[in-house]
Amino acid sequence: MTRIAVIGLGSMGFGMARQVLGAGHVTHGFDINPDAESRFRDEGGAEGALPEIAQTLDIVGLVVLNAEQTETVLFGPDGIVGQMRKGAVIVASATVAPDFAREMARRCDEAGVLYLDAPVSGGVVGASSGTLSVMAAGRAEAFEAARPYLDAVAKRVFDLGAESGAGSAMKAVNQLLAGVNLAVMTEAITFGMTQGVSPEKFMEIIPQCAGTSWMLEDRVPQIVNGDYTAKSMINIWPKDLGIVMDIARSAGFSAPITAATLQQFLAAAGIGLGHEDDAALAKLYARNVGLTLPGEG
Numbered sequence: 001m002t003r004i005a006v007i008g009l010g011s012m013g014f015g016m017a018r019q020v021l022g023a024g025h026v027t028h029g030f031d032i033n034p035d036a037e038s039r040f041r042d043e044g045g046a047e048g049a050l051p052e053i054a055q056t057l058d059i060v061g062l063v064v065l066n067a068e069q070t071e072t073v074l075f076g077p078d079g080i081v082g083q084m085r086k087g088a089v090i091v092a093s094a095t096v097a098p099d100f101a102r103e104m105a106r107r108c109d110e111a112g113v114l115y116l117d118a119p120v121s122g123g124v125v126g127a128s129s130g131t132l133s134v135m136a137a138g139r140a141e142a143f144e145a146a147r148p149y150l151d152a153v154a155k156r157v158f159d160l161g162a163e164s165g166a167g168s169a170m171k172a173v174n175q176l177l178a179g180v181n182l183a184v185m186t187e188a189i190t191f192g193m194t195q196g197v198s199p200e201k202f203m204e205i206i207p208q209c210a211g212t213s214w215m216l217e218d219r220v221p222q223i224v225n226g227d228y229t230a231k232s233m234i235n236i237w238p239k240d241l242g243i244v245m246d247i248a249r250s251a252g253f254s255a256p257i258t259a260a261t262l263q264q265f266l267a268a269a270g271i272g273l274g275h276e277d278d279a280a281l282a283k284l285y286a287r288n289v290g291l292t293l294p295g296e297g
Contacts (some may be wrong), residue, residue, distance in 0.1 A: 006028060006031045007073055015124060059089050082111065097168065181215040233278060
């Protein structure tokens, strides 16, 4: 029986851990929030502190926020890589720079632990339904070792080759598109309001027209319902689009639309929206022109 730990039980990681557990694997869940750990154990998650069970694990799914957390979990003072058996695999899903993914893979390889550079797309719905898209890169042995985990959490696994970093590069491309789509959607819905187009009418018509996008169809209902409970926070985008801009600079590539989008998310965070759902970017546009969004009075 495969023994798996999911580290990071946030909005994405909790749903992924549930899918792994539902697939019949011995599944541990760990998070800096002890309430999340308790909730997962209440649903059938395996008992045991991470240092006690690390040697028994076949797979560790890493669903943390960023590169700093990734490195801390893997190689920090209580780093798990030094506690894992040789041949076990790390499946790393945080959005990070390709060079960072390559460095993590190199250090894991030195320790005899396999590493799969495997960022994901599909949002909270995909995580909770096991229908994520995984953009993965790593050695064939890493893909094979990670297969039980990937089968549980993903509908599609894209094999981007043997060199770690390729998965993170593809995720950067995806985040560029997703962030720009999100920003332009909030701009469009509030622009429509200035012309008498209600958010409800926007939601009825635009998804049937050429201007639609996955981000639009996923986020507009939150604006219409006035519900900005965080599934993907505003604060995530300065980090992700910052990675895109760093990669662009290193490649000598101009990314003006990404740069403008990044500034909008920074402005939204600056007025206190950072911990709200990223659909709350619409509030920035609305406040600038004196509009009242649904649920705001």
